[in-house]
Amino acid sequence: MAKQWVIALFITLLAGAAVFVFQTFYKAEEAAVTREKQARVVNVVTPVSASVSDRVTAVGTLRSRQQIELTSEVSGRIVELNFEPGQLVEKGQLLVRLSDRQASADLQVAEANLRDARRQYERARSLRSNNSISQAQLDLLRTQLEVAEAQQVAASTRLADHRIEAPFAGTVGLRDLSVGAYLNVGDTVATLDATGPMELNFSVPERYLGAVDQGQALSATTAAFPDDTFRGKLAELGSRLDELSRTLPVKALIENPNGRLKPGLFMSVDLILRRRDSLVIPEQAVLVQGSHAYVFVVNEDTASRKKVVLGSREPGQVEVSSGLSASDQVVVTGQDRLSSGDLVSIQIDEEALVVDKNAVPAGGQGAEAASGSAL
Structure with a gap:
């Protein structure tokens, strides 16, 4: 009797489970159909x-198109300093003059010798027209005149070497000199950086090699002026790829309004390439x-x-x-x-x-x- 009761209970539970599973799947299917x-x-x-x-983004370093260190070609004591750090100077402007008394005296001697040689040659040439002197004597005096002219040029050059002038317009850097200081040959006086458009050096990945060309527009930003965007164009392309980075070195010219950009500044570049619809x-x-x-x-x-x-x-x-x-x-x-x-x-x-x-x-x-x- 107990065995029959267990069997009946098992059948009842099995039937209930079947009903539950059927209802669950039916409701899920009905919900899926509704959805x-x-x-x-x-x-x-x-x-x-x-x-x-397409655009290429890169980073680069800014530099002046012309940048040099002004150095002395002769030794001497400074008698004039005609610039201040950060000053904008013109091409040919006198920046430093060294003591040139000896060079000036040497030039005066050379000029006097030149005048004397020229007088002797002119007198001999007039005498030669009358056959009063030989052609050999006239040639000797011509040679002496040419030597005097060369000596005058050399003396004038030595005097000019005592003047340090700006070879181009730009901004003078810091100086550590004063009047009376002694300069030796090769001593640095100051740095000079050209103003105007600046050069930005960066690299372009090789996959854009076919799309890069001179004259393409670009923009650049820097943390020094976070609210400003500087415009420019691609100016020069390298002749070979870097074998390690697989990039092409290029140069861009960046506009420099008011001379705010300085050499050595780090900039982010956005280069515009191909346009298409x-x-x-x-x-x-x-x-x-x-x-x-x-x-x-x-x-x-x-x-x-x-x-x-x-x-x-x-x-x-x-x-x-x-x-x-x-x-x-x-x-x-x-x-x-x-x-x-x-x-x-x-x-x-x-x-x-x-x-x-x-x-x-x-x-x-x-x-x-x-x-x-x-x-």
Whole structure:
């Protein structure tokens, strides 16, 4: 009797479990059908045709186009200092003069000898016309005149070496000199850096080698002036790649308004490369899985997932190189909960795509939009 009771109890429990499992799966299936039938509200936009460009970001060091150390070519005591640290000087301006009394006296002697040699030669030439002296004597006096002229030039040069002048216009650096100090040959007087456009040295990755060319526009920023952007253009390209970094060294000319930029300054560069017309969509519409990017598009109230190839980026927007057409309706909100085949209710989002005001819907006529940054 007890055995029959246990069997009956087991059968009852088994039947209850079967009913529970059936109800659970039935309700889950019914809920899934309900969800499938319920359309999801999504925002969509159509791609915009815009002119985009690749950009290279790099860092570089600023230097003057002309920068030298002013040094003394002769030894002597300083008798004049005609500049202050940080002063803007003109080309040819006298900066330092050394004591030149001996050099000045030597020049006077050389000039006197030159005048005497010239008088003797002119007298001999007139006598030669009358055959009063020989041609050999005239030639000797001509040689003496040429030697006197060379000695006068040499004395004048030695005197000029006592004057240190600015070879080009620029800004003089710090000095550690005073009147009366003695300079030896090769001693540094000060530094001189040219004003105006500055050179910015940086490198471009080899994958952009075919797109880099002289004259391309760029912008640069520095922590010294965080609120300012300095404009420039690419001026020189290196002749060979660096074998270790696989980059091409280049030089850019950066505008230097008011002379605020100084040599040695560290700058971040944004170089604009190729420009092209392409489709642009909001960056928020893109889903990334591994190395692939996807978007959802709506076809007759049904969502479907499309694989896309992305190009340049700009804050808030991204170029689609392939995978979309101009007429596609791209989902920009709620796509993370969508699956291909889900029903959707379309809501146009007029503010989802933020591009240049001159950009137009794909297929229309318009001007360039904001350019993107190379991935």
